[in-house]
Amino acid sequence: MLNRSPAQSARDDTVPRNDWTRAEAGQLYALPFNDLLFRAATIHRANFDPNKVQRSQLLSIKTGGCAEDCGYCSQSAHHASGLKASKLMEVERVLAEARKAKAGGATRYCMGAAWREPKARDMDVVVAMVQGVKALGMETCMTLGMLTDTDIGRLKDAGLDYYNHNIDTSERYYSQVITTRTFAERLDTIARVREAGMKVCSGGIVGMGENEADRVDMLVTLANLDEHPDSVPINMLIAIPGTPLENAEPIDPIDFVRTIALARIMMPRSFVRLSAGRTAMSDELQALCFFAGANSIFVGDTLLTTDNPGEDKDDALFRRLGIEGLDSEAHADPQAADAHHDCTSAADVGCHGHARSA
Numbered sequence: 001m002l003n004r005s006p007a008q009s010a011r012d013d014t015v016p017r018n019d020w021t022r023a024e025a026g027q028l029y030a031l032p033f034n035d036l037l038f039r040a041a042t043i044h045r046a047n048f049d050p051n052k053v054q055r056s057q058l059l060s061i062k063t064g065g066c067a068e069d070c071g072y073c074s075q076s077a078h079h080a081s082g083l084k085a086s087k088l089m090e091v092e093r094v095l096a097e098a099r100k101a102k103a104g105g106a107t108r109y110c111m112g113a114a115w116r117e118p119k120a121r122d123m124d125v126v127v128a129m130v131q132g133v134k135a136l137g138m139e140t141c142m143t144l145g146m147l148t149d150t151d152i153g154r155l156k157d158a159g160l161d162y163y164n165h166n167i168d169t170s171e172r173y174y175s176q177v178i179t180t181r182t183f184a185e186r187l188d189t190i191a192r193v194r195e196a197g198m199k200v201c202s203g204g205i206v207g208m209g210e211n212e213a214d215r216v217d218m219l220v221t222l223a224n225l226d227e228h229p230d231s232v233p234i235n236m237l238i239a240i241p242g243t244p245l246e247n248a249e250p251i252d253p254i255d256f257v258r259t260i261a262l263a264r265i266m267m268p269r270s271f272v273r274l275s276a277g278r279t280a281m282s283d284e285l286q287a288l289c290f291f292a293g294a295n296s297i298f299v300g301d302t303l304l305t306t307d308n309p310g311e312d313k314d315d316a317l318f319r320r321l322g323i324e325g326l327d328s329e330a331h332a333d334p335q336a337a338d339a340h341h342d343c344t345s346a347a348d349v350g351c352h353g354h355a356r357s358a
């Protein structure tokens with residue numbers, strides 16, 4: 001997805017651009033709610049079938065004991081969340097889970113490991129997982145933390161389609177949430193993954209005590225990358241006992257919808273993923289998020305370690321809203337969707353922020 005020049009984008013706000021200012025984005029965020037939603041929904045319809053939502057499936061291949069100190073995460077070894085750590089799963093077990101996901105309609109399989117970065121010996125196993133899942137005919141996505149150029153090359157050669165690496169929040173608020181790595185390191189990993197030719201999944205978490213300007217700044221950072229992330233997960237914090245953010249003030253649901261709408265407006269051709277936190281959302285709130293431009297969810301009973309609405313509940317919600325599953329991002333464009341009437345369902349990822357996952 002190549003971004004157009006500012007001159008082109010001035011003529012058409014359904015076209016991606018990467019020259020957003022904080023002031024401009026802040027003004028959009030503060031629009032009267034109905035105006036904001038109308039604008040987001042209009043842009044959404046210009047780029048996507050508004051009644052199709054991608055369904056993503058996620059597996060934790062290595063849980064807990066993480067060296068990072070992300071304040072939202074139950075998997076950090078720094079926090080007393082009580083989560084039991086486990087070793088990297090065996091390849092065959094991961095493939096058995098992937099087969100089940102495929103039988104359930106998933107076309108993409110996302111695997112997350114609670115690492116600061118993988119060790120060389122871990123990479124042998126992870127590469128075998130990617131190759132195995134690819135051999136099942138599924139798309140692959142991984143989230144493993146920071147990567148060396150060698151790791152990136154190995155994942156690319158193994159056929160990895162997507163890499164998830166969230167920026168979590170604004171640069172200003174970042175050090176309030178994480179101290180063991182920097183915002184700049186996140187951006188560096190994302191840039192090198194993109195340069196290697198893999199698709200990027202990157203978003204953040206809201207409801208961590210950040211203010212409106214932080215939410216806007218986070219989206220400005222993502223929207224001003226040379227290429228927008230192909231997928232933008234927006235997580236609502238699941239406040240987990242024992243983590244530093246266990247008592248964080250919940251975000252106003254209307255502000256959550258505003259964040260989704262702003263992501264849709266600023267990254268018009270990216271998949272905006274309604275990620276962690278859906279168990280705390282009413283059907284009506286989720287419906288507003290879909291209207292505002294969210295077009296992907298995680299399915300299954302769990303994310304990486306937290307609860308998620310079960311598929312029955314999601315199927316019922318989709319039926320109530322007249323929404324269908326989408327089997328591939330290649331079918332995202334309305335014209336492309338017209339050319340592929342066999343869309344059924346799908347799957348997708350993420351950690352680092354493991355929030356959706358935490």
Ligand code: SF4
Pocket residue numbers: 066067068069070073074075076077113114115116145351352353354355
């Ligand atoms: S979010 Fe990812 S990197 Fe951060 S502590 Fe959790 S598992 Fe580790």
